[in-house]
Amino acid sequence: MTHFPSKRLSRPGVVLAAVAGLVAALGLGTVGEAHSAPAEATATAPRWSDRAHGFASLAGGTTGGAGGKVVTVTDQASLAAYAAAEEPYVIRIAGSIAVEPFGADIAVASDKTLVGVGDTGEIVHGELHLAPGTHNVIIRNLTIRDSAVEGNWDCKDTDFDGIQMDTVHHVWVDHNRFSNICDGQLDVRKDSEYITVSYNRFENNNKTFGLGWTTDVKTQITVDHNLFANTKQRNPSVDNAAYAHLYNNHLTAQADPGDPVWTYGNWSRGRTKMVIENSYYQDVQHPYQADATAELVERGSVLRNTTGRHDEWGAAFDPRDFYAYRLDPAAAVPALVGRFSGPQRRIGGAVTLQVPGDYPTVQSAVDAVPEGNSVPVTVAVAPGVYREKVFIPAGKPNISLQGTGQDRSDTVIVYDTPAAYGGSTGSATVRIAAHDVTARHLTFSNDFDEAAHELNAEQALAVKTTGDRIVFEDTAFLGNQDTLMTDSPRLDVISRVYIRDSYIEGDVDFLYGRATTVVERSVIRALSRGSDSNNGYITAASTWTGNPYGFLITRSKVVSDAPAGTFHLGRPWHPGGEPAAVAQVLIRDTELPAAVKAAPWTDMSGFSWRDARFTEYRNHGPGAAVTADRPQLDDTDARTHTVADYLRGTDDWAPHARR
Template identity: 50%
Template sequence: MSEPHSKPRHRRSRTALAVGVPLALTAAGTLAYGTDLGVLGSTAQQASAAAPAWAADTADGFASVNSLGQNGTYGGRDGKTVTVKTQAELEKYATATEPYVIVVAGTITMNPVGKEIKVQSDKTIVGSGTSGHIVGGGFFLGQGVHNVIIRNLTIRDSYQGVWNDKDHDFDAIQMDGAHHVWIDHNDLRHMADGLIDVRKDSTNVTVSWNKLSDNNKTFGIGWTENVKTDITIHHNWIRETEQRNPSTDNAAHAHLYNNFLEDAPGTDIKSSYGNYSRGATKMVLENSLFQGIKNPVIKDSGAAIVQRGNSFSGTSGRNESGGTAFDPKAYYPYTLDKAADLPSILKSGAGPRASIGRTAASTKAAAATTLTVAKDGSGQYTTVQAAVNAVPANNPSRVVIAVKPGTYRETVKVPSNKPHVTIRGTGSSRKDTTIVYNNASGTPKPGGGTYGTGGSATVAVEADDFQARNLTISNDFDEAKNQSLNGHQAVALRTAADKVFLDGIIVSGDQDTLLLDTAAKDRLGRVYVSNSYVIGNVDFIFGRATAVVDKSVITLKKRWNGTSAGYITAPSTAANRKGILIANSTVNGDVSAGSFYLGRPWHAGGDASLDPQTTVRNTDLSAAIKSTPWTDMSGFSWKDDRFAEYKNRGAGAGAQSTNRPHLTDAQAANQEVADWLAGWTPSAS
């Protein structure tokens, strides 16, 4: 951007973010890079080794109860384990009469859109780590289908552009008359109709540890006059959904516990109701948290709801209970978590897990997929881009590109069809391995035209689940020698992807150093920068991504002519998304006191619908920061957007005022690192 223009019981993990040891941040004005090292971590294939431990997991809740001739729910554990990468392979095994454990390794896009594969009995369908995605379709379990596990998958994006879609019955998971089904640790979102439909006397169903989001109709139960369904719903994070959260119609026994229903303020999707007990349903609702939900608990006159231990925050409208229900412990054992603990428990524990769905073959292959780069020819490749080119398209698992010490003068692009790539320097310090180039926005391209700001990047990342570790990425464009050039923006690193983890690196430049973008305006792009250094002077952390700079050093540098003046952030956040969060960090540099702003609002292309956001909290600010740290940009006032501080310290910190807004404690509680990451737990690979 330009400058003045302008097992039965599956517990959640309590593991903290695996982001390494925090830097020993130095005093203001000092820059030390440290010597910390990074940590490494076709056709359907039948597993030749013994089945992995997770394949023996069995359901809890009502799916564990013996009935209808079925003893619990264990899926395809008695059959072969197969790995699939295409729709044809998935259909072949899911519709077979024999039991199978089917591992989905990679992204499968359904053709036609809305396709629901008709799953037969005795199947486990599981994503390989976090790589198993079903796009534009889902699964259907028909009458009498039983003993099915659908686990650890992301099922998404059959949405056809109509919010209350009456024409496209495209569900993530639909069952009509099925029994003994376990839906566990999935991420279900953005479908044309329901995320989960449990219909027509389906029973002995457990839905646990899932993320359900970005949808109108979330979770419907019923569509029958009979009162037969037994269902357990626990430890699910339901957020940014409108209705059926769930709606439970004529269920004989509905046990809902430890679910977190969240309607965040300022978003487009508004809840119309939360848990609904309809018809003759008997519902027990325990230790769940309702945050910002309208009509959090409602019931029909003939239905029953027994509430125990639930918590309500910022809710409004109906909150009902009454009647007699049942004792869930008469059917199965369970343990309750405290409602107040659910945000931290579910933001870190719901959804697909890296530890589930890994076979011995995939683990061995992942461990073996390391490509080496060395300028002196001692590696497999002499350039980083050559190693990226060698990564197969749509690779289902992590590929580590290990780069030996040296200076690699090249541009690097990781395209969107090459996810799960790590570029890691192998030296003893992040300074030992440097990728550098000197394109600027106005630099002429060989084929005509200029690169533009985004095109000037030394390293461009368009693939999800990317990591960079233990290296330096730099743009050394020389402004002093190129004053005649029109366009001095010179990006070192551009990201336009989701789940980007930058750990223990240096990103260095002048204007527009670090561009944190998304693949499209309506796409989420989360970036987590940790234990790193970002260096620049004008708008040098900018873009529309949902980005966290945590436990890092932001170093301010003088401009090409020796003057001190600049802006740290220039967010161009879309409305209803989170922007840039700087937390637990240090801002320093050899520049004049009171010469730098914390940020200004970038309404890219003059787009007034944007709502730029920067929050700086718990950070040490040097004297370089202005006493009025925010400013306008290109005719847009920062006061109309979202700029705030919280509990900063140092010579550059200041008290609350109309020109220096601070978050309240209550506001700050919703602007933590975990809120930005939204269920993603970055870990080094």
């Protein structure tokens, strides 16, 4: 844009206080009340979190592939390559992958997250294998099934497990379904430590879930909210674990009158210390039992039609000495586990990347999103000031940037580049070229200090967009000249931007570009540059002449500390003298301050404002007026210049209707 020299003094620095900590995870996570929640409250509570809980949350925690690239696989070769790679990956498994040869292993290396997309991700006829030394692995939202050999129920001559791990640490197995596996559905072996197994469905098996194969007493394991149905034994069997905490599990249909010895529920073996809380046993032989050398404490469980051993002896341990957790009442367990265990559409259907928890910077999280991304990715940004530039390229759609603080000012992305160093585009702190990007609860700032520099190009953008279907909600844009540019890839391409419940400040052309842009229910602050005659311009639209909808500011409030009659509502920008860029701006149902000039529209670079499409409608406040220099939209045209009209396009986009 044309440079307009600044005459105002540098405004005082704004102190941006960071709010410590991140909002607690949804559902049953690492933080929760120590008391049992009422059944009515727990029936509708969310049952998934992106953070491991229980023993897997201790000693540094279990984060899986966080910090690595996010990839989606649909075939065995791709899965095997990414799962075995040295670097971290979040591996999304889409659809069913049949492993060949039958019963073969997929090796899983350290620092990996394997997660099913929606509820359709499957591993069929194969095993996920974690070799000794593997650590920091998350396996979620998958179905692992059908490696059983017909007629070989006991499987002593095969070792086709669903998941097998040997001498590993920090593993979280969550929201999976295991069915019809030859040998163990889940085998946690040989001194594996810091394990959590939660919200899984173990179904239709003989030897289901075993732990041990060692004389050492090292393993720490949490087993909660799992279903064990039609599983004959090892539900689980826990041998020589230092600490085994089992709570809110549902065991059903283990009774087998033909085999009264080896059909059982939970078994505390060797020197295991086991605590069972608020679980539900129905039609189970030997619901819980313990070796004479082991310890088992049980409290709060419900037993229906159970027979055989109900062993309880020793003091075991207190799980709350290690971590906080929330118990559901035992009576609610069948409904809760039935509804929320196993793969869930909402877990694998979207991805959340934590900054700085998973990635050190906002840009590094964006870099982790794959090209051509087709699923929603939320970059959750913790409170703080992030001095960096962020670019979302055109090939990475469906991204949401979301601050997690209590206020948008808690989470700030800021840089200080002027147009003199790289042009207007290069000055932008945040640049969005992709479609379908949303930003919420954030502040975007370019804090370049005009008064401290003598430059010929002082424009300094906080944000530039060129993508379509961009939403800013509860966001702030801080700058001076050219604060926010909403643009499109070229003149005759229409991009749409919707800004709601937000704050925009600046002085010269600080809301500009050719995108169709709606600003609704927001505050626009026109900053004084210290002049008693001309302090600047709010808008500088460059709308394509073939586009009837440019800028709409509606149901908003313009505020200013500039003297009365010193601020323009806008001027027509024709980039490079382009005659087909004919500004369209409508300001309606908006409060205007006394700072607005009596004749608020003005010419620019030889182009008359009267040839542009500048109108007002039903504005109010000390700066509002109806004169010959202030064209007004008539009532008929006002009915076709609404938020919906501006945003609809050919795809009926309606982000304003989501509330």
